[in-house]
Amino acid sequence: MLRILPGVRIVAVAAVAAVWCAAPSALTAQLAQARGIKVFVSVDMEGLAGVVTGSDVSAAGRDYAHFRAIMAGETNAAIEGAFRAGATEVIVRDSHGLKQNLLPGDVDPRAKLLRGQGSGPKNMMEGIDASFDAVVFIGYHAKAGTPNAILEHTSTGNVIDLSINGVSLPEGGYNALVAGLFNVPVVFAAGDRALVEQLRALLGPMEGVAVKEEIGGDASLGLSPNAAQAAIRDGVERAVRNRAARTPYRMQGPYTMTLKVRTDRTLYPGAERPRAGEAVFRHADLLQVLNAFNQMK
Numbered sequence: 001m002l003r004i005l006p007g008v009r010i011v012a013v014a015a016v017a018a019v020w021c022a023a024p025s026a027l028t029a030q031l032a033q034a035r036g037i038k039v040f041v042s043v044d045m046e047g048l049a050g051v052v053t054g055s056d057v058s059a060a061g062r063d064y065a066h067f068r069a070i071m072a073g074e075t076n077a078a079i080e081g082a083f084r085a086g087a088t089e090v091i092v093r094d095s096h097g098l099k100q101n102l103l104p105g106d107v108d109p110r111a112k113l114l115r116g117q118g119s120g121p122k123n124m125m126e127g128i129d130a131s132f133d134a135v136v137f138i139g140y141h142a143k144a145g146t147p148n149a150i151l152e153h154t155s156t157g158n159v160i161d162l163s164i165n166g167v168s169l170p171e172g173g174y175n176a177l178v179a180g181l182f183n184v185p186v187v188f189a190a191g192d193r194a195l196v197e198q199l200r201a202l203l204g205p206m207e208g209v210a211v212k213e214e215i216g217g218d219a220s221l222g223l224s225p226n227a228a229q230a231a232i233r234d235g236v237e238r239a240v241r242n243r244a245a246r247t248p249y250r251m252q253g254p255y256t257m258t259l260k261v262r263t264d265r266t267l268y269p270g271a272e273r274p275r276a277g278e279a280v281f282r283h284a285d286l287l288q289v290l291n292a293f294n295q296m297k
């Protein structure tokens, strides 16, 4: 008895210490396990396998129906990966153009689809809140001005650069900041090689799939959609399993936005225009900054 009991006690103390010494993200993961795992999937089109031109992702384009089906395929691959990793709920946000590209009947019925334009500032992240555990980006593209990228732009063709607190951000960057407001990390990104490299440089090492790469002009060398979807499914599964290794992307407020555009829009209330083609807006609330961006972009 005397020899066994102290040993048991030490083990118990060690177990308690292990819980209390765990990183906050590990504790968050343990809590998430208890209440289920929610995954948010934001899906754009420019970074889908095979897409090379604007007409591929425009409703009037000759092959739009084809790429719309590929969009559903990559979305469903991400959903499958999330559920394989133990997700209990997946919300998909159609994030391209008017947000009516994914046909509801084409999306894996285990997920819920958020489609159509919202009125709020979250835009491509409409629906995200603190109940989620991980964010996945599918079909994303690099920011305006990125070399060797396919269909690179930042939100609209009018934006030359969007910077917040001096950091130049692609869509995946400010969308990661929106998720960060709710303490949710981005765990995976699929798009062209430039997109994956750009987001890893900004958000840190994470799972991703480069489904294609630009090899000059509009030319792209890429995976078959089926191969891309298999890689996305496996990558999202690993990423959601390992989500505790990822940190939410956050900046210290207040937030100062510097927006450079080709054509000036009406100034948002409180914004300044230090010179033609540039608007500056400062606010403690990131969502107010995004409201200003959406009006002036």
Ligand SMILES: [Zn+2]
Binding pocket: 044, 045, 046, 095, 096, 097
């Ligand atoms: Zn898009």
